[in-house]
Amino acid sequence: MQQIINFLIRNKHFLLFLLLLLISLVFTIQSHSYHKSKFISSANFLSGGVYSWQHSITDYFGLRQENIRLLEENERLHNQLKSIQIDSATTKFVDTTSFKTPYKYTKARIIKNDYSKIDNYILINKGEKDSIFPDMGIITDKGIIGIVENTSKNYSRVISILNSNSRISAGLKKSNQFGSLMWNGKDPNIVQLETIPRQANIKEGDTIITNGRSTIFPRGIGIGTIIHYELNQNKSYYQIDIKLFNDMSNIGFVYAIQSNDATEIKSLEK
Amino acid sequence: MNKDTLSNITRFIALIFVQVSILNHINFLGFLNPYIYIIFILLAPININRSLFLVLSFILGLTIDMFGDSGGVHAAACVIIAFFRPVALGSVFGLSYEFQTVKLSNAGLGERFAYVIIMVLTHHIVLFSLEIFNFSHIILILKxxxxSSIFSIVITMLVLVLFRKNDS
Structure with missing residues (x-):
């Protein structure tokens, strides 16, 4: 017994070193597996506070671009509205009291954005207080950004599509074939779409959208266009490179999508 | 003694703040960020209690991880260079380290440079191996x-030269 205690005292620095190294390795390994990296997250009052303080200063530099973006979105929505109004003159009116919209959008602001690492996360300034919860989708007017992973009272952490753990169901706009969207960590403007079967008729320039197979994103939200494709080694699936509509290094305001039917759909799938 | 402790605490907080608010967002050439918060580990007093030093380095790394959402990679890299710092000091400064008379602020430029290179390289190779965590990306890790090491070493040397008087 005496010898064990002596051994511990003699090697206390080394043992402490091993203990701390082990703790940090556990955190590291957890951060590389989806939905497990909950302990060390920037969605807390300290880092969230610092980032939103910092963002309140740097916000002013992007106002001009943000204005142009909003004007473009307004223009597009106005055009859509006009075409819908022409249609609805001849169709039936929907009673909104009995008609529940399946999705609800909440605006949020990005206060921290990474795109240079392999596993990138985004921090937004809305949290549980504004009813943002895990597994909600995050989009901009142009396309998808990521999925909420982890929330605190005032902040939420979002898994960016530029994260090697991210898997999002996506498909072609012109047909119903679908695959899963992932990122190989190389170029922050280009993501990969895999497991599109070889029967699919694709060509460069085709649009890729979300396909509404999960409860996270509704169908039809833009992702990007095909810039390169090839068959994989055993010639059964395509491997497709997609250029994103969003410039992931320059995003300011986003919308969080809440699916009102998610609990119902999930209870059916059980 | 008291003044030394105070300057170390200030350095600890200031380095974290500068790192997370400015240097983590540089993204030079798209992916390069200098990691200079390890200046705290480089400049910690030679005769500091080793257990305390390890714990402080761990907290330093974990704070950077918290801000950067990187799990525990900075914490692991910091703990490793904190543990092996005596080896680096011994191999660079030799005898004067053995007698605990070495002072980084009045060491020669060459010795300081060698010390910084050893520490930054060790830190960065652990950091990026754990961050990427995939041996099929070994070229990316090395790149x-x-x-990043070149970037960090240049900035670290600049900071060490510019803030020289405050250390003594």
Whole structure:
């Protein structure tokens, strides 16, 4: 017994070193597996506070671009509205009291954005207080950004599509074939779409959208266009490179999508 | 003694703040960020209690991880260079380290440079291996380690030269 205690005292620095190294390795390994990296997250009052303080200063530099973006979105929505109004003159009116919209959008602001690492996360300034919860989708007017992973009272952490753990169901706009969207960590403007079967008729320039197979994103939200494709080694699936509509290094305001039917759909799938 | 402790605490907080608010967002050439918060580990007093030093380095790394959402990679890299710092000091400064008379602020430029290079390279190779965590990306790990190290070493040397008087 005496010898064990002596051994511990003699090697206390080394043992402490091993203990701390082990703790940090556990955190590291957890951060590389989806939905497990909950302990060390920037969605807390300290880092969230610092980032939103910092963002309140740097916000002013992007106002001009943000204005142009909003004007473009307004223009597009106005055009859509006009075409819908022409249609609805001849169709039936929907009673909104009995008609529940399946999705609800909440605006949020990005206060921290990474795109240079392999596993990138985004921090937004809305949290549980504004009813943002895990597994909600995050989009901009142009396309998808990521999925909420982890929330605190005032902040939420979002898994960016530029994260090697991210898997999002996506498909072609012109047909119903679908695959899963992932990122190989190389170029922050280009993501990969895999497991599109070889029967699919694709060509460069085709649009890729979300396909509404999960409860996270509704169908039809833009992702990007095909810039390169090839068959994989055993010639059964395509491997497709997609250029994103969003410039992931320059995003300011986003919308969080809440699916009102998610609990119902999930209870059916059980 | 008291003044030394105070300057170390200030350095700890100031380095974290500068790192997370400015240097983590530089993204030079798209992917390069200098990691200079390890100046705290480089400049910690030679005769500091080793257990305390390890714990402080761990907290330093974990704070950077918290801000950067990187799990525990900075914490692991910091703990490793904190543990092996005596080896680096011994191999660079030799005898004067053995007698605990070495002072980084009045060491020669060459010795300081060698010390910084050893520490930054070790830190960065651990950091990027754990961050990427995939041996099929070994070229990417080496590329990131090399370029980021050059960037970090240059900035670290500049900071050490510019803030020289405050250390003594």
């Amino acid at each position: 990131k380690t090399l370029f």
